[in-house]
Structures are given as structure tokens and as C-alpha cells.
Amino acid sequence: MGDDKDQDKEKAIVMDTPERTQIANPLSKFEDSPVFNYINSLSPIKPVKSVHFTQPFSNISFASLPSVFTSPHVSTLKDSKFLRRHQFSDPSKPELTSEGSKKAETSEGNSTAALNTSKQHTDFNPSNSITETSTVPLNRCSNLESRKLNYEAVNLVGPSASSGPFINNRSEIDGINQLHHGKEVSAVDWDSLISDASELLNFDSPSDTVAYKGPGQSTLDPTSFNTSLMNVKAQANSDNDNPSENNEGLKDTVENHLMVADTSLNDFEVGEPVEDTDNEGGSNLSRGMRRRCLVFEMMGSRRKHLEDVSNGSNVNLSESNQTVLPINNNSLSLRTANDSSKCKLPGIGLHLNSIASNLVDHKVVKHENLGSSRQLIITPSSAAYPSMGSGQELITKLSDAPSFENGIEHVQNVADDASKALGFVGNDELSQSQTSPRKKRRRVENAGEAEACKRCNCKKSKCLKLYCECFAAGVYCVEPCACHECFNKPIHEDTVLATRKQIESRNPLAFAPKVIKTSDSIQEDESSNTPASARHKRGCNCKKSGCLKKYCECYQGGVGCSINCRCEGCKNTFGRKDGSQMDLEVNECEGNGNDGSLDMVLYNEAEQVSATPATPSRFGRQSIPLPNSSKGKPPRSFLTIGSSSVPRFGKLNHFKGGMNKQLQTVGENEIPDILEENNRSPISGVKSCSPNSKRVSPPHSSMGQRSSRKLILQSIPSFPCLTPNPKQ
DNA sequence: GAGTTTGAAACT
DNA sequence: CAGTTTCAAACTC
Structure with missing residues (x-):
């Protein structure tokens, strides 16, 4: 019996986790021993020598992975591809050339994979968080917060870490990759497999990607993300060479991964070089969004993407769309993760919020000038709105401008325009200052969009009923509103939330999109x-x-x-x-x-x-x-x-x-x-x-x-x- | 801008 | 669930 135990131990050592690699050395000492040989003979698994270790292992891992994670994985892989861009951006990595990018992907995966154990934890975490959010029906706020937290964490890591750890990991990985070209090949195969699978699933189809619904997304994203991670892991396993990486390393890699995704996303979304705004905007957005949008609006984030996309698509912003597209297709997994992380909350959102989030995605401007303290979200339109570019600038300027309303309107207009792809109204409207709510409203409407800035004229509802467009849209009333005794303001957040809850209890879909x-x-x-x-x-x-x-x-x-x-x-x-x-x-x-x-x-x-x-x-x-x-x-x-x-x-x-x-x-x-x-x-x-x-x-x-x-x-x-x- | 119409939301 | 009332937007003048 004792022998069996020992054997098992040995096996375990051999089979196991990456950590095992370290053990490998000691094992090597025993490799020649008769006992070891015996054990080997017993075990179907062949002891791998440190050198060979990686590849065989990787193969195995690959084999196993596909079936399970294919669909999601695909997206992931693609996502990883997107990551390339990020990589490129990294100056630190000269190594990563276009070819390198691919490697980088793998490398990333490897790095992440290296820490399989830790990864799994990390992997699950995202999914879990997301899942929770998606699952939790009513607790939007909590969800949002949680998501936000997650997101923020990611961001924090991302920006600073992105270049740092990530690169480091990569370099290591790259080195590994180079060493193991064979692995790359395998990786490629893996991709193909995945792609095939994805095709089967329809995941990949360029068009399709998106079809994904929010809910699904939330789940998918995480899943895909996980899958991607898994894949990466698989690769990593193959690459086990890097036993050095530890959990932390994995975390970093994971984070990097996320970050990359974010970045890539941002890049894509923005079409234009968004500059810093993206990062900052992202975080800010989430924050801003939160405030602006009643907490419950979690949806915003996703919407944002959608809106952006939709807007872009609609608008003509082919590019913007593209930016979005990538997300859909490949980045889906990552993106979702990002999105969710970013701000995106599952939110159902308030329209405005959603819009803002979507549009802005990156820029949220707080206008405290407004009594309401609503934050305007200025979308960088850039991504989604090509034409918007000017608009954005205007908007931004506006934010500074004394009249908040104008700014808002413009923004809204812009958004609308973008979304509509209609003419770009923002500028004109900017010049226009509306006094009466109705006029404003009309203007906005004319602009094509009032949505962004809803204005109400409630007199008896206190803006706490669905009669109020602002409330119904999940947005706080703003100055432009001509409402009386308005409670739909951040100051009365508690009341608003409570009322909202009440209404939702009556009709869970009350705030759902009509x-x-x-x-x-x-x-x-x-x-x-x-x-x-x-x-x-x-x-x-x-x-x-x-x-x-x-x-x-x-x-x-x-x-x-x-x-x-x-x-x-x-x-x-x-x-x-x-x-x-x-x-x-x-x-x-x-x-x-x-x-x-x-x-x-x-x-x-x-x-x-x-x-x-x-x-x-x-x-x-x-x-x-x-x-x-x-x-x-x-x-x-x-x-x-x-x-x-x-x-x-x-x-x-x-x-x-x-x-x-x-x-x-x-x-x-x-x-x-x-x-x-x-x-x-x-x-x-x-x-x-x-x-x-x-x-x-x-x-x-x-x-x-x-x-x-x-x-x-x-x-x-x-x-x-x-x-x-x-x-x- | 005032008044009317309309239909959703809310209430019974 | 149906009927009624309330409400605010949409519309007309």
C-alpha cells in the first residue's frame, strides 16, 4: 500500500500543476531509479523531463481544452489578437513585431496560463462577478458597484501595470515562445480548432458576434474570457517552461489581459486616437455614470457599447462601427469583461445613462454647475461619431461653459446625431440657448435626440413616477427640466431609489426599455x-x-x-x-x-x-x-x-x-x-x-x-x- | 404660450 | 382584470 501511495504521489507530481515543474528537477534525479521506472511503467502518464515537459504537456492540455471551451474561446483568441495592438503600443517590447504580436498573444496566454491555479481563481472571479451581476435581478446597484469595483481594479492595474508587468511577462513569454516554436504551431492549430468550433457555434462569424445579448453577454463574456484564459493556460501549460510565474504573475497577466482588452477596445471604439481620455475616461465614466445615472442604471455600460456601435453603424461611422465590431466579434469575451468591468454595467439603465455611457464611454463630464449635479457624459463621439469630432470638442468646451444646459443639449444632440447618423446638430444647438423647457425639448428633439437629455415638465408627480420622462429614463432631472417639486435629483437619491424599487416591484420591467x-x-x-x-x-x-x-x-x-x-x-x-x-x-x-x-x-x-x-x-x-x-x-x-x-x-x-x-x-x-x-x-x-x-x-x-x-x-x-x- | 388631445401610468 | 383617474407629453391654435 505504501508503495501505491508513493506511486500516486509521484504521479501526482508528474501530472500536476505547474508547480510541479519545479519539482521536476528533483524528479529528474530519481528518473533513473528503478522505482521511478517502475512507477513510470505503471502510470499511463509518462514522466516528462524538464525539457520535453512543456510540449507534451501542452499537447495534452490543448486536446482537453477544445471541447469544453471552444465557443467562448474563439472570441477569446480573437480578443487576444486585439491585444496585439496593445502590445504594439508597448514600446518596451521591441521584440513584438507584427509576428511578435501573435506570439505576444500566446505569450500572454502563456503567462496567464502559467499560473493555472491562480488563474483559475482569477478566471472564475470575473465570471462570477459578472454572473452575479447578471443574475442578480434587482440589485442593480449592488451589481453595478461590484462591477465597478472590479472594473476599477482592473483599470488600476491595467494602466499602470499594462506596460509593466504585462510587458515583462510577455518578454518572458516571447522568449519561451521562441524557444518553443512547435508550441506555437500547436497554438495555431488550437486557434483553428477553436475557430472551427466557433464557426459551428456561429460565434465567430463576423457579423454574429454580436448578436449577443446583454444577458448572454454578461455570461458569455465571462465565459469567453474564462475560456480564453483557459486556452491561454493550455498554451501556458505547453510552455510550462515558465514555472517561474507564480500566482501573482498570473494575476498580473490576467489583469494585463483585461487591460489589454480594455485598451484594445478603447482603441477600437475610439477609432481615433483617443488619447488619455480613454483610460481616465473609463474610470471616470464608471464613477460619473454612477452618480449621474441613478445607481440603478447599470445598463449603461453595455448600452454604451451598443449605442456606440449602433450609433456608429447608423451614423455612418463605419470606423466607429468597426471599432465596435471588433469588440463584438472577437473581443466579445474580453470586451464584455472589459465592458462589464468598465462601466458597463449590466445596466439597464437609464437611457441617458446608457447613452452617455455608451457614447462617452470615455468622457464623462461632471457638471456641478447644475444643481442637479448631473454629470454629462460626453462621448468621445470620436469612436462612434466621426462627425462628432467637432461636436465633441464643442461639447467639451461646453462643459466648461457657463450654461450647462447648452452643453448638455449639445452633447445630447451629438449623441443623437451620431446615433441617428443624422446631421450633426450639436453645434447649432450649442449656439442656441433654450429657455423654456419645451423649447429646449423641441430643440433637442429636433436635434434628433432628446434622449440624451431628457427634460420633463412634471408638476404633480414630483418626478418620481413614470410619468416623468427623466425618471422613467433612469436619469436625474436637470436644470433644463421645468419640473416642480422635483425629487428626481441626486440629493434625493434615496427617495428616488426607493421609489424606483417600488415601481419595479410592481412591474419589474417598468424601467426596461420600451x-x-x-x-x-x-x-x-x-x-x-x-x-x-x-x-x-x-x-x-x-x-x-x-x-x-x-x-x-x-x-x-x-x-x-x-x-x-x-x-x-x-x-x-x-x-x-x-x-x-x-x-x-x-x-x-x-x-x-x-x-x-x-x-x-x-x-x-x-x-x-x-x-x-x-x-x-x-x-x-x-x-x-x-x-x-x-x-x-x-x-x-x-x-x-x-x-x-x-x-x-x-x-x-x-x-x-x-x-x-x-x-x-x-x-x-x-x-x-x-x-x-x-x-x-x-x-x-x-x-x-x-x-x-x-x-x-x-x-x-x-x-x-x-x-x-x-x-x-x-x-x-x-x-x-x-x-x-x-x-x- | 395657452389650451386641447392623447394615451400611459397609477389607482380603485 | 377592468374601469377610472391622474398625469404629462404631444399637439393645435
């Missing part, structure tokens, strides 16, 4: 400019407006009516309940359309359920002449759109080029946490996928086709992103 994007929205938009893709969550109940006025929430949101609507005499130009309307819209609207109905239902459910955070997007489209444009206030949806869009990034990316027309009308709010959870549900998955499905499936104009596509979606299981766009 307009949800249908699965197909994007494609439809692209193809036809239809608003159809998005739908109103609950549907309208119009009796006299014929759904042709903004009284109609559907119309206001730029979406067609759906079967959920109880409207009478619906003439919604975006799509009728009957579905008769525009073909485009028909898709979604088709109240009648069996298929359409299905979609709607599914969509609604998903949204409701998941509402938020992840929600992919609900893109609404502005494509059609939104009523908003004319009048102004674009439906909240716009804002929402941005935010919600996140999941869709992938799509957006795809769309970028062509999407200008389309604006995302997507859900305003992010979906509440609850929704997120729901998102996880197959349905949600479907939603997210829908975009993909579009791509996958051939375009269908006819109902039947739709139906088929929809069916497909349903059939698509839970993987949120995996499913191909139904619409296509």
Missing part, C-alpha cells in the same frame, strides 16, 4: 431601412391617434406596432399591427403575421425577461423618417438603442457600412437584471442570435420566410450569440 429590437431589426434595417426590427415591449393602446403620432409609443419609438398592441385603427407607418404595412416593418409588425407574431412574442418575452442588460439591441430604426426627426424628440428608443445595441455590436459592425440609415431604436432602458437573467433563457439567446440568423438565413421578404427564420431562431437554443441572424 422598445425592444426584434431579432431581425438590423438586417431589416439594412436591407430595407425598416424600423420593423424593433418593437414596443408592451405595445400601444392607441385609440385615436392611429399610431401616427407620438402619442403612440410605438410610433414614438420609431417601431411598428405588433401583436402586443391593442391599438385601434393602426396606421403606424413603421409597421402595422396587421403587418400589412411596410414590408420591412411587416416583418416585425406583422401583428397578424403569424410569424411576425412569433417573433414579436419571442422578442418581447426575451426582452422582458432579460430586458436588459444585454439586450441586444433593439434597434430601432430611424431609417425611416422618424417622426422624431421631424419633431424632435426621438423616441427614447434612440437612446435606448445605443445602449441596448451592445449585443448587437456584431451586427453593427457588419452594418457599419451600410447602416447609416438605420438608427437604433432599441430599447431604451437596458433590460433590468431580471431581464438579463431571462436573456440567458433560450429566448434571449434567440434574440441575440437573431441578428446572426439574419445573416445566415436568406433574406426573406415574405412572411413565410420570416416565419421560417423565426422558427429557426426559436429552435436556436440558448446560445445567445451563436444563432445566426434569423433575418438574413
Whole structure:
């Protein structure tokens, strides 16, 4: 028996963790011993000598990994690729050339992998945190905070550490890599495997990536991230050479990883050299966001991405879109992680918040001037809004400017514009100073976006009811608001939160985006400019407006009516309940359309359920002449759109080029946490996928086709992103 | 800007 | 769940 134990020990030593490598040396001493030989003979596993150790090991690890982590992993790998950029940025690493970048990736992975044990811990942590956030339905705040904390931590590490530890690790890794070219090869294979797997899953598809919904995202992200880490680990294992790395090293690497992701993300997002703002902005954002947005708004972050993406796509900002795209596709995992970390909270968010977060993503300006203390988030538009560039500057300047309102409006306008891709209004508006709330409002609306800055005129509700647009949007009232006895201010945060909670208890979806994007929205938009893709969550109940006025929430949101609507005499130009309307819209609207109905239902459910955070997007489209444009206030949806869009990034990316027309009308709010959870549900998955499905499936104009596509979606299981766009 | 209309939100 | 009231936005003049 004792022998057995010893043998086991020996085996354990051999098999084990990286730490074992250190032990390896001692083992080598015994290798020649008869006992050792005996043990070896007994054990299926062959003792590896220090030198060989790595590769065989790596092989093994690789073999095991794929099955489990493939899907996520793919994203990860890609993400890692994105990391390259970061690497390049590192001056310290001259070694990393373009080729080096690849190595760097692996190296990163290795470094991280090296600390498998520690990694696992770390790996799980992110996922856990995320999961928790996503899971926790009601505790948005807590979630946000937690996320923020995480994020901040990451940031902290990132910036400072990014260059430092990361590079160091890399250099080590690189060295290792060089030593083990064979490994690289294996790594490549691994990639291919992963890619294949991803393809199977549809993860990779460029377009697809995004389909992912918020909820899914949250989960996915973590998962993917984990996977990536795992992969890295695998590589690391192969590379075991670096036993030297310890847990700390892993952590660093992990952090670096995250950081890199962030950076890469930022870079991508920003299209332009964002400069410092990104980093600082990111952290600030989270903070600012928090304040500005009622705590509950966690959604913002994701939305931001989505919005950015959506906006970008819609806007014409192909680049911006691209920036986003990468995120979707590859960076998904990382990004999500980042996002979540950054600010992104799952938030469901307040529209404004979400928008701000999305847009800004990086710049949040606090305007304390405002009594409200609302922080304006200025998006660096850059990424998302090319045209915005000037706008941004203006905005920034504005922030300093005495009149906060103007600044806000501009910002909002900018955002709207960007999102809408409509004309760039910001500047003009800047010059304009609005006095009366209504005027302001109109202006804003005209600008295309009021969403960013909602203004209310409440007199009796104290801005603590859904009657109040600001409150409903999850935003604090600001000066421009003409409300009386307003409690929707940071000062009354407790009250606001309590009220919000109360309302949510009554209706968990109360703050969820009203307009949800249908699965197909994007494609439809692209193809036809239809608003159809998005739908109103609950549907309208119009009796006299014929759904042709903004009284109609559907119309206001730029979406067609759906079967959920109880409207009478619906003439919604975006799509009728009957579905008769525009073909485009028909898709979604088709109240009648069996298929359409299905979609709607599914969509609604998903949204409701998941509402938020992840929600992919609900893109609404502005494509059609939104009523908003004319009048102004674009439906909240716009804002929402941005935010919600996140999941869709992938799509957006795809769309970028062509999407200008389309604006995302997507859900305003992010979906509440609850929704997120729901998102996880197959349905949600479907939603997210829908975009993909579009791509996958051939375009269908006819109902039947739709139906088929929809069916497909349903059939698509839970993987949120995996499913191909139904619409296509 | 005042007044009306409208439909969502809230209440019963 | 349905009916009613309240509310504030949307709209009209």
C-alpha cells in the first residue's frame, strides 16, 4: 500500500500543476531509479523531463481544452489578437513585431496560463462577478458597484501595470515562445480548432458576434474570457517552461489581459486616437455614470457599447462601427469583461445613462454647475461619431461653459446625431440657448435626440413616477427640466431609489426599455431601412391617434406596432399591427403575421425577461423618417438603442457600412437584471442570435420566410450569440 | 404660450 | 382584470 501511495504521489507530481515543474528537477534525479521506472511503467502518464515537459504537456492540455471551451474561446483568441495592438503600443517590447504580436498573444496566454491555479481563481472571479451581476435581478446597484469595483481594479492595474508587468511577462513569454516554436504551431492549430468550433457555434462569424445579448453577454463574456484564459493556460501549460510565474504573475497577466482588452477596445471604439481620455475616461465614466445615472442604471455600460456601435453603424461611422465590431466579434469575451468591468454595467439603465455611457464611454463630464449635479457624459463621439469630432470638442468646451444646459443639449444632440447618423446638430444647438423647457425639448428633439437629455415638465408627480420622462429614463432631472417639486435629483437619491424599487416591484420591467429590437431589426434595417426590427415591449393602446403620432409609443419609438398592441385603427407607418404595412416593418409588425407574431412574442418575452442588460439591441430604426426627426424628440428608443445595441455590436459592425440609415431604436432602458437573467433563457439567446440568423438565413421578404427564420431562431437554443441572424 | 388631445401610468 | 383617474407629453391654435 505504501508503495501505491508513493506511486500516486509521484504521479501526482508528474501530472500536476505547474508547480510541479519545479519539482521536476528533483524528479529528474530519481528518473533513473528503478522505482521511478517502475512507477513510470505503471502510470499511463509518462514522466516528462524538464525539457520535453512543456510540449507534451501542452499537447495534452490543448486536446482537453477544445471541447469544453471552444465557443467562448474563439472570441477569446480573437480578443487576444486585439491585444496585439496593445502590445504594439508597448514600446518596451521591441521584440513584438507584427509576428511578435501573435506570439505576444500566446505569450500572454502563456503567462496567464502559467499560473493555472491562480488563474483559475482569477478566471472564475470575473465570471462570477459578472454572473452575479447578471443574475442578480434587482440589485442593480449592488451589481453595478461590484462591477465597478472590479472594473476599477482592473483599470488600476491595467494602466499602470499594462506596460509593466504585462510587458515583462510577455518578454518572458516571447522568449519561451521562441524557444518553443512547435508550441506555437500547436497554438495555431488550437486557434483553428477553436475557430472551427466557433464557426459551428456561429460565434465567430463576423457579423454574429454580436448578436449577443446583454444577458448572454454578461455570461458569455465571462465565459469567453474564462475560456480564453483557459486556452491561454493550455498554451501556458505547453510552455510550462515558465514555472517561474507564480500566482501573482498570473494575476498580473490576467489583469494585463483585461487591460489589454480594455485598451484594445478603447482603441477600437475610439477609432481615433483617443488619447488619455480613454483610460481616465473609463474610470471616470464608471464613477460619473454612477452618480449621474441613478445607481440603478447599470445598463449603461453595455448600452454604451451598443449605442456606440449602433450609433456608429447608423451614423455612418463605419470606423466607429468597426471599432465596435471588433469588440463584438472577437473581443466579445474580453470586451464584455472589459465592458462589464468598465462601466458597463449590466445596466439597464437609464437611457441617458446608457447613452452617455455608451457614447462617452470615455468622457464623462461632471457638471456641478447644475444643481442637479448631473454629470454629462460626453462621448468621445470620436469612436462612434466621426462627425462628432467637432461636436465633441464643442461639447467639451461646453462643459466648461457657463450654461450647462447648452452643453448638455449639445452633447445630447451629438449623441443623437451620431446615433441617428443624422446631421450633426450639436453645434447649432450649442449656439442656441433654450429657455423654456419645451423649447429646449423641441430643440433637442429636433436635434434628433432628446434622449440624451431628457427634460420633463412634471408638476404633480414630483418626478418620481413614470410619468416623468427623466425618471422613467433612469436619469436625474436637470436644470433644463421645468419640473416642480422635483425629487428626481441626486440629493434625493434615496427617495428616488426607493421609489424606483417600488415601481419595479410592481412591474419589474417598468424601467426596461420600451422598445425592444426584434431579432431581425438590423438586417431589416439594412436591407430595407425598416424600423420593423424593433418593437414596443408592451405595445400601444392607441385609440385615436392611429399610431401616427407620438402619442403612440410605438410610433414614438420609431417601431411598428405588433401583436402586443391593442391599438385601434393602426396606421403606424413603421409597421402595422396587421403587418400589412411596410414590408420591412411587416416583418416585425406583422401583428397578424403569424410569424411576425412569433417573433414579436419571442422578442418581447426575451426582452422582458432579460430586458436588459444585454439586450441586444433593439434597434430601432430611424431609417425611416422618424417622426422624431421631424419633431424632435426621438423616441427614447434612440437612446435606448445605443445602449441596448451592445449585443448587437456584431451586427453593427457588419452594418457599419451600410447602416447609416438605420438608427437604433432599441430599447431604451437596458433590460433590468431580471431581464438579463431571462436573456440567458433560450429566448434571449434567440434574440441575440437573431441578428446572426439574419445573416445566415436568406433574406426573406415574405412572411413565410420570416416565419421560417423565426422558427429557426426559436429552435436556436440558448446560445445567445451563436444563432445566426434569423433575418438574413 | 395657452389650451386641447392623447394615451400611459397609477389607482380603485 | 377592468374601469377610472391622474398625469404629462404631444399637439393645435
